[in-house]
Amino acid sequence: MEQRQLGRTGLRVSHLGLGTLTWSRDTDEHEAREQLRDFVEAGGTLVDTSASYADGGAEELIGSLLGDVVAREDVVLCTKAGVRSAASGGGADASRGGLLSTLDASLRRLGTDHVDLWLVQVPDPHTPLSETVSALRLAVTSGRARYVGLSNHPGWQVARAATLLADDVGLAAVEVEYSLLERGIEREVLPAATDLGIGVLAWSPLGRGVLTGKYRRTIPADSRAASPHLAGFVQPYLGSQSLAVVEAVATAASGLDCTPLEVALAWLRLRTPITSSIVGARTAAQLRGSLAADDVELPEEIVRALDEISAPQLGYPERR
Template identity: 85%
Template sequence: MEQRQLGRTGLRVSHLGLGTLTWSRDTDEHDAAEQLRDFVEAGGTLVDTSASYADGGAEELLGSLLGGVVPRDEVVLCTKAGVRRTPDGGVVDASRGALLDGLDASLRRLGTDHVDLFLVQTPDPRTPLAETVSALRRAVDSGRARYVGLSNHPGWQVARAATLLGEDPGLAAVEAEYSLLQRGIEREVLPAAADLGVGVLAWSPLGRGVLTGKYRRTVPADSRAASPHLAGFVEPYLGSVAAAVVEAVVIAADGLGRAPLEVALAWLRVRAQVASAVVGARTPAQLRASLAAEDVELPPEILRALDEVSAPATGYPERR
């Protein structure tokens, strides 16, 4: 599997990453172990998790597999903090104390003394960005994180954080949703990241599973859209606008003799700024299907057609 440089850093990550959103909730320890083993054997390195996934359960499960199923030093471990657990549910908190306490808790669950990449999961309007950035700097200076970045932040915050961090330690990455069904980051996040040398990690490259084509006729009983805790996550992409994009992907896939998800991943793979596309497979079979997309190359005419049908709405000031 191709290894790509993350922005201007020396860190290299596999262009396909393994997401763990469903681990310990919809993906049990046996399937998780098989996924991790298959992923590393295929040359994958980037494993993405978060303290908020299954309220820490995903990190605990991943930690139990590191060193046993695969050696810790064979993976690039990325985790996120900034959503604090309370009796009433998750609360966004990117204050210095919450981020550093969250990182310490993540390290305990993961069974390691450091993560390779530490991200702030979501913007916190109540905490000054300078304070959030100071926590990222402290995470690197203390050795608890090798590189730091942001997740789901707008372009101006990416630019501001990169400016505050300077060259050392620098802002290594921004993780954001990016697929044929969600191209919003092309307006400001991608230009900011390109100018500042920040690497891009794309989460949900399969449009929350919708680009597989599984929802074209109905909602499968075993799918995320039928799950009580993930139905709301998928629902925004089940409308007519998304359906037109999905049909274009299916037509392209039929013409190439490949699966729709392979076409969707191949479209994203040629995006030069994307260091890694993080797939959150629920089952080993789903992950193997994504790994099978390695050899798919889309003809220029198909790339142009997919670009046109999925083009994001733009206006002033991005376009005049």
């Protein structure tokens, strides 16, 4: 599997990352073990998780597998903080205290003294960005994180954080949703990251599973869209607006004798500003389907057709 430089840092990550959103909830220890083994054997290195996934359960499961299935030094471990769980409902907490205490808890669950990449998961409208950035700086200077970044932040915040960290720590990465069904980052975030030398990690490169084509006719009983805690996550892409893109991907797959999943990932692999696409699979069999996409090459005419049908709407001030 191709290894790519993360922005202008010295960190290299695999162009496919292993997402763990479902681990310890929909993905049990046996399936997680098999996924991690297959991923590393295929040359994968980037393992992406968060303190908020299964309320820390995903991190605990990863921690139990490190040193057993794979050596800690053989993976690039990325986790996120900044989402607070509470009985009254969750919310953003990117305060210095909230972030650093979450990082310490993540390290305990993961069974390691540092993570390779630590991200603030969502913007916090109640905390000054300068305070959030101070926690990122302290995470690096204290040795708890090797590199830091943001996730799901708008372009202006990415640029501002990069400016505040420019003299010493640097902003290594931004993790954002990006796929043929969601290309909104092309308006502001992607140009900012490209200009500032920040690596881009794409989460949900399969459009929350919709680009696999599994929802073209119905909602499978064992799918995320039928899951009580993930149905709302998939629902936005089940409408008519997404249908034309999904059908175009399915048509291309039929002509190339491959799967829609492979077409979607092959298209994203060609988007040069994207360092790594993070694929989350419920089962090891599903993950192997994503790993197989490395063998698919898209003809230029298909790439152009997919570009056109999925192009994001631009308006003022991006286009006048």
